[in-house]
Amino acid sequence: MGEKGSLRTTLHRHGLRVTPQRQLVLDAVRELGHATPEQVCRQVRDTAHAVNITTIYRALDVLEEIGLVRHTHLGHGAPTYSADEHEHVHLVCHRCGEIDEVPCDLLDDLAELLRRRRGFELDATHLALSGTCRACRGPEGADHPERAVEETR
Amino acid sequence: MGEKGSLRTTLHRHGLRVTPQRQLVLDAVRELGHATPEQVCRQVRDTAHAVNITTIYRALDVLEEIGLVRHTHLGHGAPTYSADEHEHVHLVCHRCGEIDEVPCDLLDDLAELLRRRRGFELDATHLALSGTCRACRGPEGADHPERAVEETR
DNA sequence: TTACATGCAAAGTCTTTGCATATTG
DNA sequence: CAATATGCAAAGACTTTGCATGTAA
DSSP states (O other), X not given: OOGGGHHHHHHHHTTOOOOHHHHHHHHHHHXXXXXXXXXXXXXXXXXXXXOOXXXXXXXXXXXXXXXXXXXXXXXXXXXXXXXXXXXXXXXXXXTTOOEEEEOGGGGHHHHHHHHHHHOOEEOGGGOEEEEEOHHHHOTTSOOOOTTOOOOOO | OOGGGHHHHHHHHTTOOOOHHHHHHXXXXXXXXXXXXXXXXXXXXXXXXXXXXXXXXXXXXXXXXXXSEEEEXXXXXXXXXXXXXXXXXEEEETTTOOEEEEOGGGGHHHHHHHHHHHOOEEOGGGOEEEXXXXXXXXXXXXXXXXXXXXXXX
8 A cells, every 4th residue: 555555654654643633634635635724624524523623733733744744825824734745836816815726847947046046945835926816817917806805914 | 305205195195194103114114124013013112112013013004005015924923024115035944034035036937937827917026935045955055954943834 | 551642721923803092184 | 173093902813832631552
C-alpha cells in the first residue's frame, strides 16, 4: 500500500501515532482541496460527530509538520489548508472572493529572478496572489462593481 | 501645499473630515514604512497619548478607502499597512521573519501571463511572497536552521 | 505503564460594533 | 445645528493552552 499508507508511515517516522482523528482530518483536507480549519471540522464531523475543533487545529499542525498538508493565507481571516500533493498558486479575487488555482511553474521565472537578484528562495506552494478575476473585470474589461465584497483583509 | 495637502484634499473629496488622529495615523504609516495597527498605535501615541486603538483601526480603514494607504497580509497575524506612494512587493522569510522589499515591476511578466491565461488582473501592490531569505539559506546555500521561527502562519 | 492524544474550558490575539460624548463644518 | 468622529466597553472571530482523561505501543 504505497500512496495510501503514507499517513501511517510518515507519522511513524516522526514517532507520532496514527489516530482516527488525524486520518479524518487528512481525508477532509484532500477531499476539500483547500479549506479552513472550520471547514475541515465540519467535514470531519460528518463522519465523527464528536471531534473537537481543538483536535482539528492540532491535527493540522501535525500534518503540516510532517509535510502532508500546507497552509496559505488567502487574505483576511482563517488560513486554508491543502494537501501536499495538491500544488498550486492561489489567485484570490479581492472583489468577489473567488479563488482560482494555477500551476506553480508559472512562477518559475519570477523565482529565478528573485533567487538571482535577492538570494531569495521563493516558495510557490504557499502563495496567494490577489487581484481581480475575469468575471469581476467584466466582459469589456471595465469596472463592474456587481457584488463588491469588502476588500480582502 | 501640493503633496503634503493630499490628506486634507482627499478626505474632503470623499466628504470626510480631517482630524488630528487621521493625520497622525497617516504620518505614522509613512514614517514606519509598513506597520501593523498595533505598531501604528504605539507610534501615534508618542505624540497623542490618548488615542484609542479602535480609532487607529477606523482611521486605517478610511485612509485605505480613499487610497492613501494599503495593507498586506504578511502571513500570520495582523496585516501591515503602508503608504500608497510606497509601492513594493514584500518578500517574507518564513525562517526568520525578515521582510525584504522589491519593486513591483518584477512581477510585470507574471502579471501579463495571468492576464492572458486567466483574465486575472494581478494587484502587485498587495503582495507578499514567502520563501527563504539569503541569510537563512546560508552562504553555501545550505540549510541553516539558525534561529528557526515557527512557520509563517 | 508510559508516552502520546483528545476533549473541554478558559484564556489569548486581533478586530469590530454599539452607544454616549465630543467635535467639525 | 447637524453630521461625523472618537473613546470606551463589550462582543466576535480565530487560535492556543492547561489539565484531566483516554488510549495505544
